[in-house]
């Protein structure tokens with residue numbers, strides 16, 4: 189699956205025309221995760237569909253969902269911008285940035301500098317980089333280029349071997365462990381548990397995918413996760429506010445921003 193997605197990306201990049209720069213206020217993902225509203229930071233994802241689940245939300249209104257996430261006390265928002273496999277769009281991210289004052293991360297398959305430029309122009313605060321999509325030295329270059337342009341990165345790994353390869357090259361400020369096995373699409377929080385010891389003290393640690401309940405939050409929090417990235421379970425809730433409230437088992441917000 190990943191190979192197929194990357195093939196599509198390469199074609200898209202070849203045809204990519206950079207949009208106009210949008211002017212929006214910026215917010216730091218790193219700082220938001222360092223002082224979360226509740227016991228653990230929440231990056232709430234705006235996600236219509238995925239290759240493994242098909243369409244998750246038929247009536248999909250990205251801006252309304254993001255506003256609901258803010259109202260529910262999310263610390264940051266992730267927006268899928270891949271069109272073909274996740275039914276996302278860069279325009280969704282820009283529209284959200286224009287009205288919701290939270291850090292917003294672009295969730296896509298970023299493998300080329302041109303896409304970093306695009307990410308800056310659409311107004312994102314942060315973007316995802318995935319270990320294994322490009323050689324590690326290229327990933328490091330994309331990371332450094334992004335930070336030089338004022339964009340933060342969440343660097344994602346799927347396996348211990350990838351984390352070791354990453355850390356041998358550089359230590360990102362924010363590291364994400366994806367609990368989803370890319371071959372079987374199954375999620376298991378033992379991924380987060382087994383890799384937590386390897387995360388350097390200076391990096392913020394985010395557990396991604398397959399998180400549905402307060403018990404899940406406690407499990408990953410116990411091994412040092414500063415934040416979680418949650419999509420499907422929030423998208424399937426009656427409303428974004430109800431989804432977040434269920435996820436945190438009714439835990440109230442300590443400080444509102």
Ligand SMILES: O=P(O)(O)OC[C@@H](O)[C@@H](O)c1c[nH]c2ccccc12
Nearest residue numbers: 366396397398399417418419420421
């Ligand atoms: O819907 P979930 O299981 O809560 O997962 C969210 C997020 O982690 C997932 O969408 C994701 C993690 N890494 C990715 C890379 C590309 C596309 C999507 C993803």
